[in-house]
Structures are given as C-alpha cells and as structure tokens.
Amino acid sequence: MSAKHDNLLEEIQNRLENLNKSERKVAEAILRDPSAATRYSIAALARTADVSEPTVNRFCRGFSASGFPDFKIRLAQSIATGTPYVGQNIKPDDSVEEFADKVxxxxxxxxxxxxQALNPKDLATAIDYLIQAKQINFFGMGGSAPVALDAQHKFFRFNIPVMHYDDALMQRMVAAGSSTGDVIVIISYTGRTKEMIEIAQDALANDATVIGITTPGSPLAEVCTVVLGVTAAEDTEVYMPMSSRIIHLAVIDILATGVTLKRGEGFRNHLKKIKDSLKATRLPPASS
Amino acid sequence: MSAKHDNLLEEIQNRLENLNKSERKVAEAILRDPSAATRYSIAALARTADVSEPTVNRFCRGFSASGFPDFKIRLAQSIATGTPYVGQNIKPDDSVEEFADKVxxxxxxxxxxxxQALNPKDLATAIDYLIQAKQINFFGMGGSAPVALDAQHKFFRFNIPVMHYDDALMQRMVAAGSSTGDVIVIISYTGRTKEMIEIAQDALANDATVIGITTPGSPLAEVCTVVLGVTAAEDTEVYMPMSSRIIHLAVIDILATGVTLKRGEGFRNHLKKIKDSLKATRLPPASS
DNA sequence: CCCACATGTAGTAACTTTACCCAAATGTAG
DNA sequence: CTACATTTGGGTAAAGTTACTACATGTGGG
Known part of the structure; x- marks a missing residue:
C-alpha cells in the first residue's frame, strides 16, 4: 500500500553539491529535462551528459537503484508526481501561465x-473528540479566520452547536466559559501568536479539549490536547502564506468527512435533507 | 510541458474485453500487480502471463508504446500519479488513513x-482589472463566504480599498452603489444562486467590472465580465462540496500573486513591512 | 613519485525486437 | 458440406540493442 514517495528528483537536487565532476554532469543533464531522461537509453544519456556509459550506471547505483532501467522507472514515477516544479519559486518575470502553474x-x-505527514492516529483521536463534543468552537485570527469560518460552515450541518471566533477577546471569553465536553479547535499557521497560547491554556484549565491545527513543535502545539500538524515551508516573509491555509482547509475536510462517516448511514440522509433545502434558492441545472 | 494523464492502467482495464486470449493474459498479469510489472523484464512478464515474449511486445504496441521499455515507463508514471485513488470515492467503511488519503x-x-482548465488569458485580464481597481469587493454567500473573507485578507495588504460581503442585502447595496473602476469578484460554486446573478447584473448596469469565480457555462458565468471557471465534479449532493472551495482559494492565490508581481519590486517591500508589523505579537521562533 | 580515486574502453551478457513460420479459425467456391 | 484460400493469432529463433562488468588508463593529493 504505502506510497513512499522517493522524490528522486528532489534527492538529485539535494545531493548535487556532493557529487564528483562527472556524476554532476549526469545529474545536471537529468535535471535539465527530466522527462526526456526517461526516454533516453543509457548511451544517449551518457552522450548528452558528455560522460561514459559506466559513469551513468555508477550514478544510478549511487541513488540506490539496481541499474539504469530501475533508475529510469523511479525517475518516471518521480516526475508523474508533479515533482518537477516543487521548490521552483515564483520569479518576478514569470508569465501568467508560469506563475499560475507554480502556485x-x-x-x-x-x-x-x-x-504524508499527518498522523492517522491523531486524526482519529480528533474525530472522536469532535463526535462526542457538546459544543465546538473554531478559533482563528487573521489569515486563519477564513479557515475557522469555513469549518463552522461545514460542521454546522452536523447539528452540533458550533461557532467560530476571529477575535481574541471573544475567544478568551469563550475559553473562560468552557467546560468538559467542549471542544475548541485552534487554527494558527505559526503557532506562535501569544494570545492564542494563553487562550488554549485557559480552555484547558476548564477541562475543555483543545485541538490544534498548527505547526508541530510550536509553542501552541505544546499545550494542545491533540495536534494536527503540518510544516509547509513557504516564503512567508515577503509574500503571504498561501498553501498553509489550504492545507488547514483540507484538514478540516478530513475531520468533517471523518465525523460524517462515523455517524453512519442515517446521518448521511440528514445531510442530504439540508442540501435539498437549498435547492429552492437555485436556478435549475443547465438545460441545453 | 503538458502533463497529459495517460492513466494507462485505467485504459488497460477498459480495453480488457476487446483483447484476444493471449493479450488478455498479459493484461491480467499486469493488473494483478502493476508495480511488480514495472520491475519485470519482458521475459519475466511473458513467463508470468504464460505467453511468449513477442506477444507481450505486441501488447505494448497496442497501447501506443514504442516497445516494452517505453510501456513500462508509462506504466510506472500511471502508478505514481496516485491513480488508484483518484475517482475512488470515499466509502463508509474506510479507515481514517484511507479516507484522509482520499480527501x-x-x-x-x-x-x-x-x-489545466484555467485560461491564462482570462487570469491576466482579471489581474489587470484588479490592479487598476479603485475599490475591490468580494462577494460570496454560504460556503463561499470564507473564500471571500480570505480574499479580503490577501488583498488588504495591497492598499487598495477592499471589502467582502457574505450577505445578499449588503451585496445588493454595494452593487447598486458601484461605478466605473469598481471591481466586484463574485465567488459561487454553482453559479446558479438567483440573487447573485441579479446582483452581478446590478453592478454591471453601473459600469462596474464583475469577475466571476464560478462554474463556466453557468447562468452567473454568462453575465460576468471575466470568468475564472473550473468544473470540479464532486459528490455535492450528499457530502458537502470540498474541493471547489479549495480551488477557489487557489485561484485567489493566483490573482494575489499576479497583482504582487505586476506591482513590481517596490511594492514587495511594502508587503514585507506589513509582515514586520506583525512580528511584535509573536513569540520568537523555536530556539533549541 | 606513488597511491587511490575517478573515469573511460572494450568486451560480454542480458534484454528486446524483428523476421519468419506454423496453426487455427473463418470465409468462400465448387 | 467439403476442400481450398485467406486471415488472424501466436510461437521460435536469430539479429540487433542496450546495459553491465572487468580491466586499463589517467589524474590529483600526499
């Protein structure tokens, strides 16, 4: 089952510096046009990189392949995964098509x-807490506010009391007023916003459960009951964080899916009823 | 460039019925363990399928590969694409790990x-409108409200007046009060919410620009100045729409990136200053 | 100056493909 | 309905590629 992404291309990139002259030539030839490399024979690649065939072969073995053909297959898989663009940062002179693709x-x-990073056990634990919750609150400030709002929308359909707060004062009040059976989900990219940490501690002091969707190892993560963490390196300093919110949304999707599934068949009908109640506000599907 | 998903495995599955006896034996052998097939030599695969080597070769050519090695590479890519999951819908008895992966x-x-579906020209047009805007408003109702809120957060940093509205009454008022140079971005998954269409028409009547992030071909799409459309089939009827909002967010990311890039170097410093102003509210990065 | 490592040459082994042939199935004419 | 022709499916074996191994040669560091 396990998909174990080799990410061969990434590995080649990383080890580029540690390779000797000829092998680097091979690496560069491959990186120059990875998908072409999958079509080459060992002789063709050797010629392109301007080295001998055994050098290519040694290079392949260096990346723990049994030989050139094996290496080519791993490379092909690595490409299919979309890896070629990974790490390529957006440049000021990119065309619209280029940076759209990169984003x-x-x-x-x-x-x-x-x-790959998400721990299924933690997810399962979080889902269990959410199912048993008397009341769910999603806290997110700044850039995470939309995620909290989205979460509220999704969980609203489960007919558990659910709210979101994007304001520290309200969050503090809710945390202070919480008790056993309340679940507070705190969404924070950095996990280093002082107030959020204090709020989490307040909630915990009142025996509420605190689920953190944040960076593992961050100060916030330290205090949460369960942490659903992802470290998505991005150019936070200058551009705005982009992927992190989308990941957070995806985590919310997983939690919502988990709650739906665990609630069983009867509950999925309930969801369908809510859907149906929205139909009246819409025009019929395209007829032509 | 073009990524053209072959989905070779799927194709083999589909054409299984139309193959003659021996070639079907080959197909079955491959489907039985696709990833093993990528490691086999033509002789090994022939033995496993209990046919001769040329038969395997003919089989490969039948799937428009130039030969066995080429076929193996396509097969490898097909496996790596994560194809097994794509389209596989979530089932009630999936484990947490399974459905998390599927989501x-x-x-x-x-x-x-x-x-692949997004049209770079339309994106470029939308970005141009946004750069020249006197004022930008993001409209999204229900599930699209969080997307609108997120967009406001992102565009707030550009020092153009920007707001979001998730309430039809306010949206109508803003649309009614708009004029040339105002840009209204309407986010709607279905593009069939009656009110949104009327609101779009109001805005257009006042010479505002309306950018629609919605399903192409929908009634809303018909009336917009520019449409950034995506048709993401999902199980909307029972579960909640999930991917669509994430796609919409990604589109917002692209627009924001475009605006940033087009504004040039000086402006990226401005963004950095905003970032810096947030530092004070945070704990220092992990020290250990 | 020598040793060790890096790299290339040439030959061999493995693998793939082509060309050819046989067998079975289907079609056709007597 | 039989007998011959034609097409289709599929295997054998040899030719052609491709990849690997063993060895030779060069090159930089001690």
Missing part, C-alpha cells in the same frame, strides 16, 4: 507533504 | 484539473 503545483506538493 | 488526493487531482 497550483506548489499547493499540490504541499498537500501531498501534508498527506 | 487529500482528490483535492490534489482537482487542483490539477483546475490548473
């Missing part, structure tokens, strides 16, 4: 990292 | 569809 592919790559 | 992979697949 999309970077987002996809980050989602994939998140997929 | 993520479905989202990724939809983002990729969006990436």
């Amino acid at each position: 999309m592919l970077t987002t996809m790559a980050n989602l994939d990292k998140a997929r | 993520m992979l479905t989202t990724m697949a939809n983002l990729d569809k969006a990436r």
Whole structure:
C-alpha cells in the first residue's frame, strides 16, 4: 500500500553539491529535462551528459537503484508526481501561465507533504473528540479566520452547536466559559501568536479539549490536547502564506468527512435533507 | 510541458474485453500487480502471463508504446500519479488513513484539473482589472463566504480599498452603489444562486467590472465580465462540496500573486513591512 | 613519485525486437 | 458440406540493442 514517495528528483537536487565532476554532469543533464531522461537509453544519456556509459550506471547505483532501467522507472514515477516544479519559486518575470502553474503545483506538493505527514492516529483521536463534543468552537485570527469560518460552515450541518471566533477577546471569553465536553479547535499557521497560547491554556484549565491545527513543535502545539500538524515551508516573509491555509482547509475536510462517516448511514440522509433545502434558492441545472 | 494523464492502467482495464486470449493474459498479469510489472523484464512478464515474449511486445504496441521499455515507463508514471485513488470515492467503511488519503488526493487531482482548465488569458485580464481597481469587493454567500473573507485578507495588504460581503442585502447595496473602476469578484460554486446573478447584473448596469469565480457555462458565468471557471465534479449532493472551495482559494492565490508581481519590486517591500508589523505579537521562533 | 580515486574502453551478457513460420479459425467456391 | 484460400493469432529463433562488468588508463593529493 504505502506510497513512499522517493522524490528522486528532489534527492538529485539535494545531493548535487556532493557529487564528483562527472556524476554532476549526469545529474545536471537529468535535471535539465527530466522527462526526456526517461526516454533516453543509457548511451544517449551518457552522450548528452558528455560522460561514459559506466559513469551513468555508477550514478544510478549511487541513488540506490539496481541499474539504469530501475533508475529510469523511479525517475518516471518521480516526475508523474508533479515533482518537477516543487521548490521552483515564483520569479518576478514569470508569465501568467508560469506563475499560475507554480502556485497550483506548489499547493499540490504541499498537500501531498501534508498527506504524508499527518498522523492517522491523531486524526482519529480528533474525530472522536469532535463526535462526542457538546459544543465546538473554531478559533482563528487573521489569515486563519477564513479557515475557522469555513469549518463552522461545514460542521454546522452536523447539528452540533458550533461557532467560530476571529477575535481574541471573544475567544478568551469563550475559553473562560468552557467546560468538559467542549471542544475548541485552534487554527494558527505559526503557532506562535501569544494570545492564542494563553487562550488554549485557559480552555484547558476548564477541562475543555483543545485541538490544534498548527505547526508541530510550536509553542501552541505544546499545550494542545491533540495536534494536527503540518510544516509547509513557504516564503512567508515577503509574500503571504498561501498553501498553509489550504492545507488547514483540507484538514478540516478530513475531520468533517471523518465525523460524517462515523455517524453512519442515517446521518448521511440528514445531510442530504439540508442540501435539498437549498435547492429552492437555485436556478435549475443547465438545460441545453 | 503538458502533463497529459495517460492513466494507462485505467485504459488497460477498459480495453480488457476487446483483447484476444493471449493479450488478455498479459493484461491480467499486469493488473494483478502493476508495480511488480514495472520491475519485470519482458521475459519475466511473458513467463508470468504464460505467453511468449513477442506477444507481450505486441501488447505494448497496442497501447501506443514504442516497445516494452517505453510501456513500462508509462506504466510506472500511471502508478505514481496516485491513480488508484483518484475517482475512488470515499466509502463508509474506510479507515481514517484511507479516507484522509482520499480527501487529500482528490483535492490534489482537482487542483490539477483546475490548473489545466484555467485560461491564462482570462487570469491576466482579471489581474489587470484588479490592479487598476479603485475599490475591490468580494462577494460570496454560504460556503463561499470564507473564500471571500480570505480574499479580503490577501488583498488588504495591497492598499487598495477592499471589502467582502457574505450577505445578499449588503451585496445588493454595494452593487447598486458601484461605478466605473469598481471591481466586484463574485465567488459561487454553482453559479446558479438567483440573487447573485441579479446582483452581478446590478453592478454591471453601473459600469462596474464583475469577475466571476464560478462554474463556466453557468447562468452567473454568462453575465460576468471575466470568468475564472473550473468544473470540479464532486459528490455535492450528499457530502458537502470540498474541493471547489479549495480551488477557489487557489485561484485567489493566483490573482494575489499576479497583482504582487505586476506591482513590481517596490511594492514587495511594502508587503514585507506589513509582515514586520506583525512580528511584535509573536513569540520568537523555536530556539533549541 | 606513488597511491587511490575517478573515469573511460572494450568486451560480454542480458534484454528486446524483428523476421519468419506454423496453426487455427473463418470465409468462400465448387 | 467439403476442400481450398485467406486471415488472424501466436510461437521460435536469430539479429540487433542496450546495459553491465572487468580491466586499463589517467589524474590529483600526499
């Protein structure tokens, strides 16, 4: 089952510095046009990189492949995963098509990292808490406010009392007034916003459950009951964080899906009824 | 460039019925363990399928590969794309790990569809309108409200007057009060909410620009100045729409990126200053 | 100046493909 | 309905590629 992403291309990139002259030539030839490399024979690649065939072969073995053909297959898989763009940062002179592609592919790559990083056990624990919750509150400030709002929308359909707050004062009040059985989900990219940490501690002091969707290892993560964490490196300093919110949304989707599934068949009908109640406000589907 | 998903495995599955006896034996052998097939030599695969080597070769050519090695590479890519999950819907008895993976992979697949479907020219047009805007308003109701809120957060940093509205009454008032140079971005998954269409028409009547992030071909799309459209099929009827909002967010990311880039270097410093102003509210990065 | 490492040459082994042939099935004419 | 022709499916074996191994040669560091 396990998908174990080799990310061969990334590995080649990383080890580029540690390779000797000829092998670096091979690496560069491959990175120059990875998908072409999958079509080359060992002789063709050797010629392109201007080295001998055994050098290519040694290079392949260096990346723990049994030989050139095996290496080519791993490379092909690595490409299919969308890896070629990963890490390629957006440059000021990119065309619209180029940076649009980069934004999309970077987002996809980050989602994939998140997929691999997320711990199913923690997810399951979080879902269990949410199902048993008397009341759910989503807290997110600044850039995470939309995520909290979205979460409220999704969980609203489960007929558990649910709210979101994007304002520290209200969050503090809710945390102070919480008790056993209340679940507070705190969404924060950095996990280093002082107030959020204090709020989490307040809630915990009142025996509420605190689920953190934040960076693992951050001060906020330290205090949460459960942490659903992802480290998506991005150029936070200058541009705005982009992928992180999308990952957070995806985590919310997973939690919502989990709650739906665990509630069983009867409950899925309830969801359908809510959907149906919205139909009246819409025009009929395109007829032509 | 073009990523053209072959989905070779799917194609083999589909054509299984139309193959003659021996070639079907080959197909079945491959489907039985696709990833093993990528490691086999033609002789090994022939033995496993209990046919001769040329038969395997003919089979490969039948799937428009130049030969067996080429076929193996396409097969490898097909496996790596995560194909097994794409389209596989979530089932009530999935484990947490399974459905979490499916949610993520479905989202990724939809983002990729969006990436290919988005028209760079329309994006460029939208970005131009946004740069020249006197005022930008994001409208989104229900599930699209969080997207509108997120957009406001992102565009707030550009020091253009920007607001979001999630309430039809306010939206109508803003549309009625708009004029040339105002840009209204309407976010709607279905593009069939009656009120939104009327609101769009009001805004257009006042010479405002209306950018629609919605389903192409929908009634709303018909009336917009520019449409940034994506058709992400999902199980809207029972579960809630998930991927669509994430795609919409990604589109917002692209627009924001475009505006940032087009504004040039000086402006990116301005963004950095805003970032810096937030530092004071945070704990320092992990020190250990 | 020598040793060790890096790299290339040439030959061999493995793998793939082509050319050819046989067998079975289907079609056709007597 | 039989007998011959034609097409289709599929295997054998040899030719052609491709990849690997063993060895030779060069080159930089001690």
